[in-house]
Amino acid sequence: MRIMRGVAAAAACFACLAAWGTVAAQGQPGNGLDVGRQMLAEDNPGELWVERGDKLFHEKRGPNNASLEQCDFGMGPGKLAGAFARLPRFFADSGKVEDLESRLLKCMVELQGFDRAAIIGTRFSNLDRASDMEALATYVASRSNGMKMDVRLDHPREREMYKVGEYLFFRRTGPTDFGCVSCHGEEGKRIRLQDLPNMSDRKQMQAVIAGWPAYRGTHSTVRTMQHRLYDCNWQMRLPDLGYVSDVSIALTSYLNYQGNGAVIQVPGVRR
Amino acid sequence: MRKYMKYIYFFSPFAVALGCASMPDAPTVHALGEKAVTTSYPGMPEALTRRAVQDRAQAICSKIGGERLTQEEASEVVKLSRESIRYPASGQLVGDWKTGARLAYAGQGGRIVGGKVENVKENGALCSNCHALSPKEFNVGNIGPSLTGYGTQRGHSDAIAKLTYERIYNAWVYSPCSNMPRLGAGGHLTPEQITHVVAYLIDPQSPVNQK
Amino acid sequence: MKKTRRSFLQLAGGMCAIVALGAAGLLRTAAARAATWNKAGFDAKAFADAMKSIGAAGATESKDIVITAPDIAENGAVVPVEVTSRIPGTESISIVAEKNPFPLVATVDLANGSEPYTYVRIKMGQTSDVYAVVKAGGKVFTAKKEIKITVGGCG
Amino acid sequence: MAEPMKIRAVLKGDVADIRVLIAHPMETGQRKDAKGEIVPLHFIQGITVALNGKTVYDGQWSQAVSRNPVFAVRVKGAKAGDKVSVTWVDNKGEKRTDEAAVAAAS
Numbered sequence: 001m002r003i004m005r006g007v008a009a010a011a012a013c014f015a016c017l018a019a020w021g022t023v024a025a026q027g028q029p030g031n032g033l034d035v036g037r038q039m040l041a042e043d044n045p046g047e048l049w050v051e052r053g054d055k056l057f058h059e060k061r062g063p064n065n066a067s068l069e070q071c072d073f074g075m076g077p078g079k080l081a082g083a084f085a086r087l088p089r090f091f092a093d094s095g096k097v098e099d100l101e102s103r104l105l106k107c108m109v110e111l112q113g114f115d116r117a118a119i120i121g122t123r124f125s126n127l128d129r130a131s132d133m134e135a136l137a138t139y140v141a142s143r144s145n146g147m148k149m150d151v152r153l154d155h156p157r158e159r160e161m162y163k164v165g166e167y168l169f170f171r172r173t174g175p176t177d178f179g180c181v182s183c184h185g186e187e188g189k190r191i192r193l194q195d196l197p198n199m200s201d202r203k204q205m206q207a208v209i210a211g212w213p214a215y216r217g218t219h220s221t222v223r224t225m226q227h228r229l230y231d232c233n234w235q236m237r238l239p240d241l242g243y244v245s246d247v248s249i250a251l252t253s254y255l256n257y258q259g260n261g262a263v264i265q266v267p268g269v270r271r
Numbered sequence: 272m273r274k275y276m277k278y279i280y281f282f283s284p285f286a287v288a289l290g291c292a293s294m295p296d297a298p299t300v301h302a303l304g305e306k307a308v309t310t311s312y313p314g315m316p317e318a319l320t321r322r323a324v325q326d327r328a329q330a331i332c333s334k335i336g337g338e339r340l341t342q343e344e345a346s347e348v349v350k351l352s353r354e355s356i357r358y359p360a361s362g363q364l365v366g367d368w369k370t371g372a373r374l375a376y377a378g379q380g381g382r383i384v385g386g387k388v389e390n391v392k393e394n395g396a397l398c399s400n401c402h403a404l405s406p407k408e409f410n411v412g413n414i415g416p417s418l419t420g421y422g423t424q425r426g427h428s429d430a431i432a433k434l435t436y437e438r439i440y441n442a443w444v445y446s447p448c449s450n451m452p453r454l455g456a457g458g459h460l461t462p463e464q465i466t467h468v469v470a471y472l473i474d475p476q477s478p479v480n481q482k
Numbered sequence: 483m484k485k486t487r488r489s490f491l492q493l494a495g496g497m498c499a500i501v502a503l504g505a506a507g508l509l510r511t512a513a514a515r516a517a518t519w520n521k522a523g524f525d526a527k528a529f530a531d532a533m534k535s536i537g538a539a540g541a542t543e544s545k546d547i548v549i550t551a552p553d554i555a556e557n558g559a560v561v562p563v564e565v566t567s568r569i570p571g572t573e574s575i576s577i578v579a580e581k582n583p584f585p586l587v588a589t590v591d592l593a594n595g596s597e598p599y600t601y602v603r604i605k606m607g608q609t610s611d612v613y614a615v616v617k618a619g620g621k622v623f624t625a626k627k628e629i630k631i632t633v634g635g636c637g
Numbered sequence: 638m639a640e641p642m643k644i645r646a647v648l649k650g651d652v653a654d655i656r657v658l659i660a661h662p663m664e665t666g667q668r669k670d671a672k673g674e675i676v677p678l679h680f681i682q683g684i685t686v687a688l689n690g691k692t693v694y695d696g697q698w699s700q701a702v703s704r705n706p707v708f709a710v711r712v713k714g715a716k717a718g719d720k721v722s723v724t725w726v727d728n729k730g731e732k733r734t735d736e737a738a739v740a741a742a743s
Contacts, residue, residue, distance in 0.1 A: 590695070600708075
């Protein structure tokens with residue numbers, strides 16, 4: 001799948017850790033890039049995904065011919081406004097801490113009757129095939145636009161997930177000896193020319209969290225937080241990170257909590 | 272790459288007052304975290320999930336927040352790293368700088384998609400992701416220090432060649448828990464590939480040492 | 483590639499029927515466009531041929547054409563290119579990426595109050611000069627800007 | 638079926654800044670799919686913008702316009718409420734027209 005991503009007429013630009021999105025501060029070599037970054041931020045094709053997600057969400061689909069309008073993202077069935085701002089959170093119906101995508105997956109399986117493995121198989125789009133999940137996640141997240149990220153640690157399981165996420169952020173492993181912190185723990189760092197957000201700085205963390213899901217120019221599609229983590233994991237030379245796995249949800253809990261206060265503006269625009 | 276005893280040092284990610292009493296304790300978090308790792312790579316062959324299992328040095332180097340290594344921990348990492356070093360069968364530590372130049376800017380190799388390791392002719396040495404090298408190449412990172420003029424500053428004696436080789440093979444011998452991957456010890460590069468990168472860094476003809 | 487384009491021209495004929503059905507009047511323009519699509523120019527692999535096809539061979543360089551684009555693009559798949567002309571009577575603007583496999587990227591005719599301006603995101607295979615070609619008052623002017631394409635991230 | 642475009646048309650003084658987002662693969666005819674087969678050329682060739690029925694932008698594009706194209710046109714003498722109409726047609730004969738109204742400066 002990864003191989004197909006190369007844009008034929010363009011350089012085969014592969015994904016990397018460096019596409020989280022950073023605040024404006026740029027080092028010396030960044031200057032030649034600024035004009036392009038500003039121009040690309042001006043128009044966001046990701047808006048097309050919001051439209052498609054809106055349609056998919058309200059349409060009767062799947063073996064059960066049901067819409068997702070009864071899906072509960074934590075504010076009650078069908079309540080979308082502000083729901084994303086509180087995720088991940090503990091859900092009594094599953095007994096687990098869940099993020100946006102794990103809730104969507106659950107509803108697509110339980111309400112609409114889709115096959116879980118099939119949804120996971122198409123969770124990320126590629127140049128040959130769109131992903132409903134990417135559109136749906138973008139739509140639901142965008143219903144919290146203008147609101148502040150407000151992840152809470154009220155439930156013991158939420159506190160566990162947060163602390164496990166923190167543990168994993170600093171956990172170094174694999175052939176590169178990387179942990180998240182290897183690239184995101186210091187100020188003013190770049191991988192090649194791409195600025196790396198320093199995730200120990202709240203402002204930079206908020207800038208990251210405000211804009212995922214994001215339209216990624218290198219991928220010509222919207223990518224979700226699950227994809228962002230999968231992609232980092234890939235670059236760290238680790239095996240394919242399981243979709244809505246504990247590692248992914250723990251890291252999302254940690255990162256979103258650290259980004260609390262970020263004004264959500266989804267989809268963002270990233271390299 | 273000057274003073275090497277740089278211990279890990281991170282800003283404590285905003286010491287948030289969370290009411291510590293209600294937070295799970297460190298052993299619990301450790302156990303839960305390691306359990307999460309074992310369940311989060313479903314369907315992957317064991318040969319690959321093994322990559323997500325920490326070795327002793329990695330475990331020591333995973334300090335949370337701003338916590339520093341103790342002297343004992345640093346010594347243990349240095350000792351383990353020293354023991355890991357292997358040299359090329361030829362005994363020759365300086366290879367071909369032109370091959371090294373190709374490797375130094377290459378970022379491929381070892382990544383996994385769909386449970387398979389990417390199919391490449393050779394792994395790249397990943398250097399330019401984090402280091403400035405030739406002054407002519409602008410598409411370089413800065414996570415590690417600039418290596419421009421590396422050989423000009425240090426010369427290309429046997430001692431420098433050996434030091435450079437060892438630092439690439441296992442950076443933690445000289446700088447325990449630094450951000451730099453243990454490229455030889457971790458198996459990303461072969462001893463022979465490392466000799467080419469050494470040449471690229473120290474050879475007076477190499478672009479690294481040109482103006 | 484040629485085959486596909488020929489089949490497009492055949493399809494264009496079919497589209498006239500759609501226009502006859504009274505779909506948006508604009509389709510007429512699009513269909514007409516298909517008939518006048520600069521096939522020679524868009525099929526040209528050589529930069530010189532592409533330039534010739536838009537009458538830009540030996541065109542005058544003009545400082546009154548401003549190209550706004552990144553010096554360094556982080557991603558060859560989306561390179562934003564904006565062209566503003568200060569040449570009176572600007573009728574059309576073309577964008578040509580010299581080292582692309584097919585250099586001619588776009589030709590835009592502007593009329594009925596359009597500002598002498600165009601903006602589009604393009605793909606570039608490698609570092610290259612990008613030319614803006616402006617037709618004004620029967621004359622052709624050019625300007626160029628180099629855009630460096632880098633391999634992003636960890637490569 | 639082609640998806641709707643997003644058209645943003647906002648007045649700046651008496652100039653309408655019209656910016657358009659289109660969902661289209663813009664295949665170059667050089668990319669291989671998962672099976673290793675070449676994905677055929679598929680791209681928008683003709684693109685027009687009209688303001689109150691008068692063509693203000695009559696574009697010919699190649700396959701080198703980016704996937705999910707973004708383009709802009711600026712029209713002098715526009716007023717709030719003017720009708721913007723955008724039509725594209727691609728090399729397979731697929732087409733789409735969408736409309737929007739010029740909005741006053743916000």
